[in-house]
Amino acid sequence: xxxxxxxxxxxxxxxxxxxxxxxxxxxxxxxxxxxxxxxxxxxxxxxxxxxxxxxxxxxxxxxxxxxxxxxxxxxxxxxxxxxxxxxxxxxxxxxxxxxxxxxxxxxxxxxxxxxxxxxxxxxxxxxxxxxxxxxxxxxxxxxx
Numbered sequence: 001x002x003x004x005x006x007x008x009x010x011x012x013x014x015x016x017x018x019x020x021x022x023x024x025x026x027x028x029x030x031x032x033x034x035x036x037x038x039x040x041x042x043x044x045x046x047x048x049x050x051x052x053x054x055x056x057x058x059x060x061x062x063x064x065x066x067x068x069x070x071x072x073x074x075x076x077x078x079x080x081x082x083x084x085x086x087x088x089x090x091x092x093x094x095x096x097x098x099x100x101x102x103x104x105x106x107x108x109x110x111x112x113x114x115x116x117x118x119x120x121x122x123x124x125x126x127x128x129x130x131x132x133x134x135x136x137x138x139x140x141x142x143x144x
Contacts, residue, residue, distance in 0.1 A: 039101025056122045071116035087113040
């Protein structure tokens with residue numbers, strides 16, 4: 001405790017502008033906590049889909065290996081490339097444990113992304129709702 005007081009006084013001597021910042025107490029340890037049980041559930045669903053896809057295909061979704069998104073864009077201002085990037089960023093934060101839950105819009109995008117790239121020979125988990133529009137657009141893709 002005495003060391004913390006000394007460190008604070010030293011920091012305020014070096015940088016007096018920090019005096020007005022509301023930083024009292026130690027910062028929280030570990031990954032940030034999700035705000036609700038629903039957010040935790042959404043995060044665990046995405047982690048489960050990520051693991052199932054990786055185990056079945058042998059591909060860990062990264063910027064280099066992830067397939068392009070070919071599902072519907074709904075009212076998103078994103079292009080397919082940006083939907084893919086948004087989903088990959090969410091997955092990276094979940095994998096690195098910098099985040100424990102998922103916001104509804106990120107969860108929705110990720111479900112649509114996974115539904116559009118999901119292998120035909122792998123069953124979708126029954127307890128996770130599968131977006132039908134993304135699944136249907138997968139079958140309507142042209143193979144060149």
